[in-house]
Amino acid sequence: VSAVAGSAIILACVLIVVFGPLVAPQNPYDLTQLNLLDSYKPPAWLEGGDPRFLLGTDGQGRDVLSAILYGTRVSAMIGVAAMLTACAIGTTLGLLAGWFGGRLDAVIMRIADVQLSFPSMLIALFLMSAFGTGIDKVLIALTLVGWVVYARTVRGSTLGEIQKEYVQAARVAGLRNAKIIRRHVLPNVLTPLIVIATVQVGTFILIEASLSFLGVGVPITQPSLGLLIKNGFDVLFSGLWWTSVFPGLMIMAMVFGINLFGDFLRDELNPRLK
DSSP: OHHHHHHHHHHHHHHHHHHHHHHOSSOTTOGGGOOGGGTTOOOTTSTTOOTTOTTOBOTTOOBHHHHHHHHHHHHHHHHHHHHHHHHHHHHHHHHHHHHHOHHHHHHHHHHHHHHHTSOHHHHHHHHHHHHOSSHHHHHHHHHHHHHHHHHHHHHHHHHHHTTSHHHHHHHHTTOOHHHHIIIIIHHHHHHHHHHHHHHHHHHHHHHHHHHHHTTSSSOTTSOOHHHHHHHHHTTGGGTOTHHHHHHHHHHHHHHHHHHHHHHHHHHHHOGGGO
């Protein structure tokens, strides 16, 4: 059940990312399509609602549904891109630390230990304060936050793999370190990374939304679910709940679906649970 539900939610998110802007009723970031006379209209099914705006509008007259479709694309792409770069860097460092050991291993693991002693959100806030706002800055911050879990996981798996006979045989055969790592070690340490990577996408989406909500993430000229929640939160207690609730529900659905699918992968890829 969790696999089906998670897959369905992820598929819906993928369709939104790919086709969302094409089917959106308006471009919420095109000023020529906005009208301040349409500001703060309630959802279409409520009194005073406009059929043109199914989920209502915000203070600038932007269609909330359109803003969510655009914002979902940006938030999801940031989450996936940051996960891929963090996975690539962390996996590389973990392989190097586990294979060569010694001082290289000590340096990488001590850096990882120091970073793990601080909350991820605190590190991201510090980095964004230093870098400034922008999608590229968010990607760099999330990558620096997320590489550690891959490095530690891969390092531990590599230490186990290099003791096995097939690696010893490859060494005796005279294969270069890079070839042994790429052909023999890496494929055998990928299984736990798949689960970590899946769940981390949801974590990164939440961190990005938090950074944008606090005003240090995606700039206001770019669509982001976190920014939509922030804009709606300012008027939340004035009864204009739809401006922040619907973007919040979208984030909740995305992360919930990703976590369900991650749990399914963990159960399927872990032979101890069979």
